[in-house]
Structures are given as C-alpha cells and as structure tokens.
Amino acid sequence: MRCAPRLAASLSAAAWLLALLACPVRADSPPVERRVLPNGTILLVSEQHALPMLVVQMMVDAGARRDPRGKEGLAALTADLLTEGTATRSASQISEAADFIGASLGTNADTDAATLSLTVLSKDLDAGLDLLTDVLLHPKFPEAEVARRREAALASIRANEDDPGRVAGRAFVETLFKGEPYGHETVGTPEALRQLTRKDIAAFYDTYYHPEGSIIAVVGDITAADIEARLGTLLAGWKPGNVPPFVYPAPNHDGRTTRRIDKPITQANITLGERGVARSNPDYYALTVMNYILGGGGFSSRLLDNIRTKAGLAYSVASFFTVNKSPGSFQVVMQTKNQSATDAIQRACGEVERIRRDSVSDDELKEAKLYLTGSFPLRFDSNGKIAGFLAQVEFYSLGADYAATYAQRINAVSKEEVQRVAQQYLHPDQLDLVVVADLKQAQVSDAAACPAPPAP
DSSP states (O other): OOOOSSOOTTSOHHHHHHHHHHSOOOOSOOOOEEEEOTTSOEEEEEEOTTSSEEEEEEEESOSGGGOOTTOTTHHHHHHHHTTSBBSSOBHHHHHHHHHHTTOEEEEEEOSSOEEEEEEEEGGGHHHHHHHHHHHHHOBOOOHHHHHHHHHHHHHHHHHHTTOHHHHHHHHHHHHHTTTSTTSSOTTOOHHHHHHOOHHHHHHHHHHHOSSTTOEEEEEESSOHHHHHHHHHHHTTTOOOOOOOOOOOOOOOOOSOOEEEEEOSOSEEEEEEEEEOOBTTOTTHHHHHHHHIIIIISGGGSHHHIIIIIITOOEEEEEEEEEOBSSOOEEEEEEEEEGGGHHHHHHHHHHHHHHHHHSOOOHHHHHHHHHHHHHHGGGGGSSHHHHHHHHHHHHHTTOOTTHHHHHHHHHHTOOHHHHHHHHHHHOOGGGOEEEEEEOTTTSOOOSSOSSOOOOOO
16 A cells, blocks of 8 residues: 555545554654643644544653662553543543544553553544543542552563573662662562552552643654544543652762672673763763764674674673663673673773773764764654654753754764763773573672772
C-alpha cells in the first residue's frame, strides 16, 4: 500500500494499523505548539496530517523517585494498576473497549515520571480519549488486581535473578545510590512489594496524580485548538493537589566500592562506574561526544577496540550516561570470561584514564559528530517517537529550540571540551565496581577497581 495524505475511510482497524506500519513519518524536526490547559497541564501538539491517527502521551511527576523509603515499587505498581479497573469499567472492559476501536492504551512508571499513552485512529479519538481520561481520573485499584499485579512484579524480580547482567545492574544502582531515591529498580524490591497494600497505592495516587508538572503531548491528525478544547472538557475535573516538591537529598556515597556476586556462570558480568550528571547539565553535549568516543560508538569506540578487537576479551563492552532530573550514573558495562575479568577491568580503567589525559584525534571527533547529528532525526520517524520526544523535552526543561539546535551544539564541541569534561566528570580512582561471576575463577580483589593515576 502506497502512503497518501489520507487513507480510505472504508479500511478496517486492522488494515489501518498495517497501513501505519508501511507509512513512515517525516524525520525532520517536528513542528510543535505549546499551550496550557485551565488546570495548569502543559499541552504540546504536533500536527501530522499525513495519517488519520493520533498518539497521546501523558507524563505525570509520579515516577519511582517518589517511592517512600521501605515502599520501593509503589510508583510502578500504581501506574500498572491504572488500567485494571475504574469506577465504571472493569479491567476486562477497559481492554475490550480498547480492542474494539483498535487502540493501544498503556501505562508505566520509570525513574522520574509515570506515563500514560494512547494510540488511536482519528475517527475513534473521542472513544480513545474517554478511555485515557477514565483510567487517569477514576482508577479503583481493586484488591484482586492489586494482589495480581503485585505477584506479577515479584515474578519479574525472580526472573531477573537468572539474568546476570540485570543482577549486576541492580547491584550497581543499589551501591552507587544507596539509600537515595535512585537507589532501587523501578519495579521495587521483594521485601517492599510484599508489604504494599491498596491503601498505599490509593494514597500515592491521591498525592501525586495531579496537573502540577504534568505534560500531554499529542501528535497526529488534529489541530491544536481542537485537541485543546476536547482535553479541556475531559480534564475539567482534574484539580491541582499541592503536589510536594521533589528535592534530591545530598549524596552519601563517595565511590571505590567493590561488590562481588557469586554465580555459576562462564561469563563475568561487570559494571564499573560512578555518579554522572542531570539531563539539564550544560555539559551534556560535550559529554555525549566524549562518551561516543570512549564507549558509546560501537565498533569505533576505544573500549571496544581495546578490550574486544585487540585483546579478544569481550564480545560486548560499552559505556553510557543515564541522565535524569537529578544526576544519574556513568557506567562501563561488559561481559568477559571469568578468568579474564581482572584484565578487562584494568583495560577499561586505562581507557577512562587515557581519554582524560590525552586529546582525542580529529578523526574520532569528526566521526562522533557525524553519527550523533546524522542519527538524531531517527527520533522523529514515527508519531510515537515524536510524542515521547516532545514530552521529555518539556519534562527536562530542554528548551523549545532543543531539536533545532541539537546538531549545532554537537558540532560546536571541540577536542579541548572533550578532554575538559572527561577530566571533570570521570574519576577512575573513585569508580564503583560490581562483578557477577563464578568467583572461584574470576579472581577479582576487594581493592579499588582502578588504581589512582600517578602524580604528574
């Protein structure tokens, strides 16, 4: 089927969905109009009239960072339960109503925010918005569904215990952010989940699910005025609730911790890292270029070249920054044979120190910029991606010109800036280390992962 400005209205819902998959969306910077609903909710609208469909994505400041101490997993469980029953619909009725119009309705919580999303054909927008606003405004959190979703979360945690990479990642987060809002996985901990009750969930919802800080991104076949009017009516009863401000506590961990977890596996799973930066950090662009050269650039990265290509120690090795509202983490993640774990760690330490000490080459800088600017438009190749992008730009206060100026900011990064941010944000002698391996074979010491560099 060939893409056209509007597809034949006689197609079935299933045929519509197949058509959507066949019709790519423009990949350049999306147009967006920003409005504010009467209750204070931010509305972002990107008109995309090529296809008769819409994506609606809502972000609410109710992510896992809001979990109270001892109730880790509460934000995620609350978000999961939004679609499990309302004042007028059961969980099965919600699912059947979405299926009837061929819509996709989902909810989840990540570290910083909870998200509600809807994908629906233009002709069924009213029905889709009725579903979306019903689960947002009128959840009932039935006891039976609370028990079922809690058990599903516990089962997910148990399943992750069989994945050494997930075990290493969880242990690293717990070590780096011990006792802090970012110090647990979104799903929570078994101990906390078993104690969560319907009362806890209802209280969390009543505290955080309000218009303050909430964002709705709408992308598709509609005008800004039209969707503003519809949502203004549907959300008229959604009142501000004095949501508590979020203040991240002072860090209480200074690094240099080594955790070794024994598992009968042939490949050691290694995570090495430290505290990183917030998404709003002005050095984000220079750090993005620096990290591409260090370990984010796949086969062209220094870590992969050293540890895999030259030494043959690992099939997979990469570095990355997790960026949130508050400072996230910098991580080097790799897998290698148990017997070569120490060698691989030392090589990773060496590359972290080298990018701090020596200037990167002209070719490395050029390749990083070409890739980062060339791949950026892929963030806009579907309505769903555009909606997520717009919501995150607003949530993280990146500025209305973020998409238009991204390439310019990446291209402005110099070799001197790459070295500066490497020296400022990477501290080899302060890195935490987590190793999940057969510890009889992986002889990893309790000493600091990376030795202090020699004095100049």
